[in-house]
Every structure is written in structure tokens, then in C-alpha cells.
Amino acid sequence: MSDIEAFRNDVRDWLDANCPKEMRDGAGGEENICWGGRNWKFRSDAQKLWLERMAQKGWTVPAWPKEYGGGGLEKEEVKVLKAEMRKMKMRSPLESFGIWMLGPALLKYGTHEQKAKFLPPIARGEIRWCQGYSEPNAGSDLASLQCKCEDKGDHWLVNGQKIWTSYADESDWIFALVRTDPKAAKHDGISFILIDMATKGVSTKPIKLISGKSPFCETFFDDVVVPKEHGGGVNAIVGTINRGWDVAKYLLTHEREMIGAGGGGLLGGRGIGEVAANYVGVDERGRLCDPMLRAKVAQAEVDGWAFLLTMERLKDEAKAGQGMGAKSSMLKYYGTEFNKRRFELFMDASGADGLEWEGARSEDGKLAKGWLRTKANSIEGGTSEVQLNIISKRILELPDA
Amino acid sequence: MPLILTEEQEMLKESARGFLDEKAPVSALRKLRDERSEDGFSRALWKEMAAMGWSGILVEEAHGGSDFGFVGAGVLAEEMGRTLTASPFLSTSILAATALNKFAGDAAKQEYLPKIAAADIVMALAVDEGRKHGPANTAMKAEKSGNGYKLSGSKTFVADGHVADRIIVAARTAGAPGEEPGISLFLVDAKAKGVSRERTFMVDSRNAARVDFDNVSVTGDDAIGEIDDGHSALEGILAAGRAGLAAELSGAAQRSFEMTADYLKERKQFGKVIGSFQALQHRAAHLYTELELVKSVTLKALQDLDGAFGMASVTASLAKAKAGEVAKLASQEAVQMHGGIGMTDEYDIGLFMKRIRVAQEMFGDSAYHADRIARMRGY
Ligand SMILES: Cc1cc2nc3c(=O)[nH]c(=O)nc-3n(C[C@H](O)[C@H](O)[C@H](O)COP(=O)(O)OP(=O)(O)OC[C@H]3O[C@@H](n4cnc5c(N)ncnc54)[C@H](O)[C@@H]3O)c2cc1C
Numbered sequence: 138m139s140d141i142e143a144f145r146n147d148v149r150d151w152l153d154a155n156c157p158k159e160m161r162d163g164a165g166g167e168e169n170i171c172w173g174g175r176n177w178k179f180r181s182d183a184q185k186l187w188l189e190r191m192a193q194k195g196w197t198v199p200a201w202p203k204e205y206g207g208g209g210l211e212k213e214e215v216k217v218l219k220a221e222m223r224k225m226k227m228r229s230p231l232e233s234f235g236i237w238m239l240g241p242a243l244l245k246y247g248t249h250e251q252k253a254k255f256l257p258p259i260a261r262g263e264i265r266w267c268q269g270y271s272e273p274n275a276g277s278d279l280a281s282l283q284c285k286c287e288d289k290g291d292h293w294l295v296n297g298q299k300i301w302t303s304y305a306d307e308s309d310w311i312f313a314l315v316r317t318d319p320k321a322a323k324h325d326g327i328s329f330i331l332i333d334m335a336t337k338g339v340s341t342k343p344i345k346l347i348s349g350k351s352p353f354c355e356t357f358f359d360d361v362v363v364p365k366e367h368g369g370g371v372n373a374i375v376g377t378i379n380r381g382w383d384v385a386k387y388l389l390t391h392e393r394e395m396i397g398a399g400g401g402g403l404l405g406g407r408g409i410g411e412v413a414a415n416y417v418g419v420d421e422r423g424r425l426c427d428p429m430l431r432a433k434v435a436q437a438e439v440d441g442w443a444f445l446l447t448m449e450r451l452k453d454e455a456k457a458g459q460g461m462g463a464k465s466s467m468l469k470y471y472g473t474e475f476n477k478r479r480f481e482l483f484m485d486a487s488g489a490d491g492l493e494w495e496g497a498r499s500e501d502g503k504l505a506k507g508w509l510r511t512k513a514n515s516i517e518g519g520t521s522e523v524q525l526n527i528i529s530k531r532i533l534e535l536p537d538a
Numbered sequence: 539m540p541l542i543l544t545e546e547q548e549m550l551k552e553s554a555r556g557f558l559d560e561k562a563p564v565s566a567l568r569k570l571r572d573e574r575s576e577d578g579f580s581r582a583l584w585k586e587m588a589a590m591g592w593s594g595i596l597v598e599e600a601h602g603g604s605d606f607g608f609v610g611a612g613v614l615a616e617e618m619g620r621t622l623t624a625s626p627f628l629s630t631s632i633l634a635a636t637a638l639n640k641f642a643g644d645a646a647k648q649e650y651l652p653k654i655a656a657a658d659i660v661m662a663l664a665v666d667e668g669r670k671h672g673p674a675n676t677a678m679k680a681e682k683s684g685n686g687y688k689l690s691g692s693k694t695f696v697a698d699g700h701v702a703d704r705i706i707v708a709a710r711t712a713g714a715p716g717e718e719p720g721i722s723l724f725l726v727d728a729k730a731k732g733v734s735r736e737r738t739f740m741v742d743s744r745n746a747a748r749v750d751f752d753n754v755s756v757t758g759d760d761a762i763g764e765i766d767d768g769h770s771a772l773e774g775i776l777a778a779g780r781a782g783l784a785a786e787l788s789g790a791a792q793r794s795f796e797m798t799a800d801y802l803k804e805r806k807q808f809g810k811v812i813g814s815f816q817a818l819q820h821r822a823a824h825l826y827t828e829l830e831l832v833k834s835v836t837l838k839a840l841q842d843l844d845g846a847f848g849m850a851s852v853t854a855s856l857a858k859a860k861a862g863e864v865a866k867l868a869s870q871e872a873v874q875m876h877g878g879i880g881m882t883d884e885y886d887i888g889l890f891m892k893r894i895r896v897a898q899e900m901f902g903d904s905a906y907h908a909d910r911i912a913r914m915r916g917y
Pocket residue numbers: 267268269270271272273275276277278300301302303304353513516517518519520521522523526
């Protein structure tokens with residue numbers, strides 16, 4: 138037996154012995170995610186136990202080094218672990234912006250002290266992070282951000298506003314882009330800073346989404362004092378002062394890969410064809426009763442499957458431990474556009490029933506709300522148009538307008 | 539298995555590119571077309587392909603082949619897609635070799651595989667009878683007669699049909715058109731009594747023929763796969779052909795895209811290169827993304843053919859569906875973004891559009907394969 142097959146057997150045995158049965162229903166969806174954090178209320182004992190056991194093993198972040206709370210696994214091993222979890226329909230023990238975004242950025246740009254302080258609590262689900270990038274006047278043109286950060290000798294003083302900060306009201310810390318040099322060219326005066334949300338002067342105000350929920354906020358910084366060091370030798374700024382844009386961009390490639398992957402959707406969830414057959418029925422030959430819908434669904438399934446294989450291929454191509462750079466824009470673009478298309482088809486198939494917004498029958502408009510939420514996929518993390526700009530410039534090397 | 543090429547396959551790709559750029563560039567196809575070449579391909583080139591181990595890419599070493607597997611064959615097909623190389627590679631080295639390897643008896647293997655590896659033979663697969671692909675619609679008759687069968691009927695869109703020495707033909711030994719059971723495959727001498735062939739000049743200047751069979755005698759020994767259950771063998775052979783065509787389409791589409799991206803950086807209007815216009819940038823970026831998806835599905839289908847031949851039929855359909863659709867888009871965008879020059883015969887881009895049109899139609903277009911996947915998935 139090859140090493141990897143032996144590893145697969147061990148993984149399977151361990152997972153089977155340790156994953157509570159309530160966590161084996163394959164349930165995805167925002168309401169079933171375990172986000173962790175100081176204020177986290179576990180939905181069940183099983184959710185808590187599952188997180189603790191996986192964190193103990195380092196498998197909430199299997200690819201991270203062991204010394205920072207990870208599993209220290211090789212790329213192939215991570216693939217095996219994920220595949221086995223999927224086969225047994227296991228829920229992810231923990232998801233968070235710390236895992237998806239800050240962690241990879243710290244691993245690349247952080248000092249040992251920063252990693253040692255911040256990574257293990259992310260891995261254990263103890264500290265929940267949010268992302269302070271966008272501002273009212275800095276969206277697609279993110280580098281025009283204005284949130285002010287002044288050097289006051291022993292501390293930084295932060296003043297300004299962020300917007301669309303997902304889960305800011307539930308998060309413990311924020312990683313934010315701030316302007317440390319107002320005189321420099323716009324990309325050159327930005328720093329990447331870590332701020333405890335409990336600090337005096339930080340406040341949040343939820344914004345309601347068209348999908349009904351309000352998971353994102355305006356975040357205000359009023360004379361917020363940020364110590365230069367969060368404890369001995371732990372710099373509050375990641376990377377070099379005024380070079381925060383490098384960190385910001387690198388983090389975005391991870392964010393985009395992750396958002397794009399959400400568009401796969403086919404893995405955990407049911408196929409579009411299966412759902413549609415359930416809603417509109419099949420004829421005597423076993424085909425969807427609505428032939429026009431059937432054609433669209435079949436084409437979408439071809440594209441969805443091709444997209445999943447592309448994620449797999451790009452991961453296989455990327456060197457171990459490295460991201461995929463500008464190619465993440467491609468996954469972000471296609472995956473989110475695909476996810477929107479998928480939900481449009483669900484809505485087409487579900488007809489009038491899918492339009493109910495309240496009540497038990499529709500689980501309080503679960504489908505309709507999910508459909509509306511997907512519309513943000515091609516906006517958050519950089520719009521589709523911005524991704525196409527990046528592909529044009531970075532990959533195709535087409536000139537600026 | 540990781541969804542990437544091995545080092546060996548990468549090397550094959552590199553050497554193929556060098557060889558084809560030198561020996562069989564697009565201008566070679568143009569020449570065959572303009573000279574109205576009788577064969578429709580260069581026999582000298584076909585022989586050189588044998589020397590390189592290409593014609594026998596799917597043939598075991600014991601039979602003189604290089605036994606590189608389907609991924610290797612796909613790598614070559616993709617490279618030939620980039621140069622629009624005309625050769626019997628698809629008909630003989632992929633389709634016939636697969637039919638023989640997987641479904642023929644030892645005698646037939648002994649006889650034909652070494653000839654394929656040596657490029658001493660051209661073989662063709664004759665399936666379709668109507669405008670659109672549909673193996674189950676086979677109506678051609680194979681009537682029992684003594685120890686053997688008599689074949690009668692007409693085939694169309696037979697790649698390399700007019701130059702083939704042997705033709706593998708699908709005929710009905712039982713059942714009715716529309717049914718999968720009752721089909722059988724026979725290996726027929728193209729010069730046998732009752733076979734008549736018409737070369738059909740196609741839009742892509744590549745070989746195709748209509749072949750009529752009028753009471754052509756074959757024996758049970760000429761069968762490939764099981765009598766009455768030739769459909770399952772046929773699906774296996776077609777899976778190889780579809781994956782090969784997907785690879786070729788991928789190569790042709792990539793090349794058209796490269797030519798277009800280059801043109802965007804070179805052509806100036808309004809005092810700027812046209813590639814600086816966002817309207818074109820976004821379309822190019824979208825197309826790039828779609829082409830990346832095509833690479834993934836194609837490689838997956840080829841790997842499945844090597845690793846789990848019996849299961850590869852569905853990913854081969856996936857590859858053909860995706861590659862056909864995207865290649866069409868690539869060729870359309872290529873002509874549009876070239877403007878007037880894209881419409882000229884002298885410029886190569888039109889030749890890509892023509893080949894892509896034909897290759898996406900052969901053995902099922904995107905709609906056919908999307909429908910097939912839907913049926914397999916139970917809707
Ligand atoms: C649900 C959700 C969650 C989010 N979470 C966070 C978060 O946690 N943290 C955070 O910092 N931000 C977050 N965002 C913000 C998100 O990153 C921004 O909304 C996004 O970058 C777009 O900026 P904008 O809203 O200002 O739109 P704009 O930049 O004003 O864009 C408006 C339109 O113009 C187009 N456009 C703009 N520039 C160009 C161009 N150069 N070429 C072509 N078209 C262009 C855009 O594509 C878009 O269609 C979130 C957004 C959403 C919807």
C-alpha cells in the first residue's frame with residue numbers, strides 16, 4: 138500500500154471514530170456554519186465536540202504548520218482529508234475569515250511572533266476576524282481608501298470609516314487597510330493593521346441586505362488607539378509600513394479562490410437537475426417536463442462540472458504552500474457567475490412556491506433568500522468586472538485603457 | 539491522480555509542438571486544399587508520425603507501438619489542433635486502435651496493430667447515417683447469410699473514409715433504429731465488392747466520405763465486440779474519439795485565442811492598441827476562463843480513459859460538450875476581434891473556424907452531449 142493510501146485509511150478511521158453523527162448530514166448553508174469566536178454560541182454539543190476534536194488534531198487548518206495550530210499536512214494529504222470528509226458527508230468543523238484570509242496572509246508576510254500569537258486561536262476557533270477593506274468611496278478602486286492612521290510615537294491613532302464589513306458586529310478582531318502616508322501615491326501609503334474590535338472608539342452598525350439578513354456592517358473608528366505592539370514583539374502592522382497593498386492583494390487572491398470555490402456548490406449540495414426534477418417532475422421517458430428548462434439545466438451542469446475540475450486542476454498545478462495568484466480571479470469570476478446562474482435555475486424550477494418569503498412551508502423563504510444572497514457573490518471580494526480587468530492585465534497582459 | 543500532465547507527457551507535448559511547427563504547420567493544410575490533394579493528407583508525414591511513435595501511440599510495444607496511453611494521444615491531438623494538421627491520427631490511431639485494443643480478437647490485433655504503429659494502413663469508423671450524430675439510430679442492415687452477414691446501407695461523415703483500407707462499420711443485426719441493443723460492429727475491407735465511396739469535400743478541407751454498402755459480405759470473425767451488443771463497444775470507441783476531438787478542439791481554440799490576443803496588442807485604432815478597450819478586454823478574459831475549463835475537462839476525460847476505461851464515457855461527453863461550445867465561441871470571437879482581416883481567406887483564423895465547426899459536430903455536438911449527461915443523471 139502506498140503511503141497516501143495508508144494515510145487515507147488512517148484518516149478514514151479517525152474521522153469515523155471522532156465525528157459526531159449529527160455532523161454527518163452534509164448540511165451547508167450559512168446557518169449551519171461554525172464560525173467560532175469569543176461570543177460564539179454553539180448550535181449543539183456535537184458542533185462543539187467536533188470543533189474541539191478537529192482543532193486538537195490540527196485539522197481545522199490541515200495545511201498550516203503544526204507549530205501554529207495546523208495539521209502540517211502535504212497538499213496531497215489535505216486533498217485526501219477533504220475527500221474523505223466529503224464522502225462521509227461531514228460538515229466543516231470551522232470556517233472563518235481568519236482561516237480563509239488572514240491566516241494565509243500572516244503565513245506569508247507575518248513575523249514569527251505575529252504567527253505564534255494570532256494563528257493558533259484562529260485554528261481553535263477562539264478568535265473571529267473580520268475584514269476592513271472597503272470604504273464608502275473606495276470599492277472597486279480600493280487603493281483610494283482614506284481611513285487615517287497616524288503615528289503617535291508609542292501608538293497608532295485610527296480615524297475613519299469602513300463599510301460592507303461582513304460580521305463586524307460578531308467579530309473579535311479586524312484586519313484593516315489604513316492610510317499611513319497621505320502624501321504618497323495611492324498604492325504606496327497604505328498599511329495592513331490588526332485591531333481588537335473591543336478597543337474604545339470602534340463601533341459597528343448593521344446594514345440589512347436584500348436577502349433579509351444583516352450580516353454586514355458599517356464600521357467606525359473614532360480616535361482609536363492601537364498599540365504599536367500587541368504584547369511583546371508582536372507588531373500591530375503586518376509586513377512593511379506603507380507596503381500594506383502587497384499584503385492586501387495577496388490576501389485577496391485567497392479570498393477570491395475561496396469565494397469562487399463556493400460557486401462549485403455541486404459538491405455538498407444537490408445537483409441542479411435533481412432539484413429541478415423534484416420541482417417540475419419528469420415525463421414518461423424520465424426527462425424534465427419542461428424541455429426549455431431541461432436544456433438550460435443540462436448546459437449549466439456541464440459548466441459546473443467543468444468548473445469543479447478546473448479548481449482541482451489549478452490546485453494540483455499550484456506549488457505546494459503557494460496560492461495561484463491572478464488565476465484566483467478566474468475562479469472568482471466563473472464560480473460566482475455560475476452560482477448566480479444555478480440559483481436562477483432553482484428559482485425558475487421552483488415557480489410560485491419558491492417566491493414565498495415567510496412561513497414554515499418555505500422555511501421562511503430559504504430558497505428566495507439564498508437566491509438573493511448569491512447576487513452579492515459577484516460583488517464581494519472584487520466585482521466580476523474587476524476580476525476580468527485583472528485577468529486582462531495580469532494574465533493576458535493587455536495594456537491599460 | 540493529480541489533474542496535471544506527468545513529466546513524460548510534458549516532454550511529449552514539447553517535442554510534438556516542435557515537430558508540427560516545422561513539418562505540419564497551418565500552411566500545410568492550405569497546400570493540401572489548394573492542390574486538391576487526392577489523399578487529403580501527406581503520406582510522407584504519416585510515415586514520419588510512425589517513426590515518432592505517434593501513429594502507434596495507443597499500440598502496445600509488443601506490436602511495435604509506443605503505448606503512451608490516452609493522455610499521450612490527447613496531447614498529440616491537442617497539438618495537431620493548434621496546427622490544423624491533416625492526418626489519419628483520429629481515425630486510425632485513436633478510433634481504430636481503440637476498437638482493436640479493447641474489443642477485437644487476437645487475430646485481428648496481430649494483423650492490424652503493427653500496421654497502425656508502422657503507418658502502413660488507414661482505417662476509418664463509419665457510424666452516422668443522418669445529419670446528426672446518433673449511434674442508436676443505426677439503420678444499416680446486417681442480415682444473416684450462411685456463416686456470415688450481408689451489409690446494406692449508407693454511412694456519412696466518415697473521417698478518412700475515402701482513403702481507408704479498412705472500415706469499421708456499425709450495422710443492425712437485430713432490433714430497430716432508435717434502440718441501443720441489436721447493433722454490431724464489423725471490420726470491412728474498403729475494396730470489398732459492394733462498397734462504394736464518395737469523398738465529400740468539407741468546409742474544413744479535411745477528409746470525410748459517404749460510404750454505401752450494397753450486400754457486402756462479412757463473416758462472424760470480422761465482428762468487433764459482441765454481435766447484437768456492439769453498442770457498448772461502440773460507446774467505448776466513441777468515448778476515445780470524443781475525448782480526442784475535445785483535445786483537438788482545445789488546441790485549435792487555444793491557438794485561435796492566442797492569435798487574437800496577439801492581434802489585440804498590435805492593431806491600433808483611435809491612436810491606441812485595440813487591446814486597451816475594455817469591451818474587448820472583458821470578452822477576451824471571459825474566453826480565457828472558458829478555455830481553462832476546456833483544458834480541465836479534456837484532461838479528465840483522457841485520464842479516465844487510461845484509468846477506468848469503462849467509466850470514461852460520461853467524462854468524454856462532458857469534454858466534448860464543453861470543448862465544442864467553447865471552441866465555437868473562440869472562433870467566433872477571433873474573427874470578430876480581427877475585423878475585416880479575419881474574413882480573408884489569406885489569414886489563418888478562418889481555417890480555425892472551419893475546422894472547429896466540423897470537429898464540434900463529429901460524434902455529437904454540445905447539445906447532444908449535454909442531453910446525454912442529463913439522461914445519465916436521471917433527468
Ligand atoms: C455581501 C457583501 C459582503 C462584503 N463583505 C466585505 C467585507 O467583509 N469587507 C470589505 O472590506 N468589503 C466587503 N464587501 C465590499 C465589496 O468588496 C465591494 O462592494 C466591492 O469591492 C465593490 O465595491 P462597491 O460596492 O463600491 O462598487 P463600485 O466599485 O462602485 O462598483 C459599481 C459597479 O461599477 C463597476 N466598476 C467599477 N470599477 C470598474 C472598472 N474599472 N471597470 C469596469 N467596471 C467597473 C463594478 O464592477 C460594479 O458593477 C462586501 C460586499 C458585499 C456585497
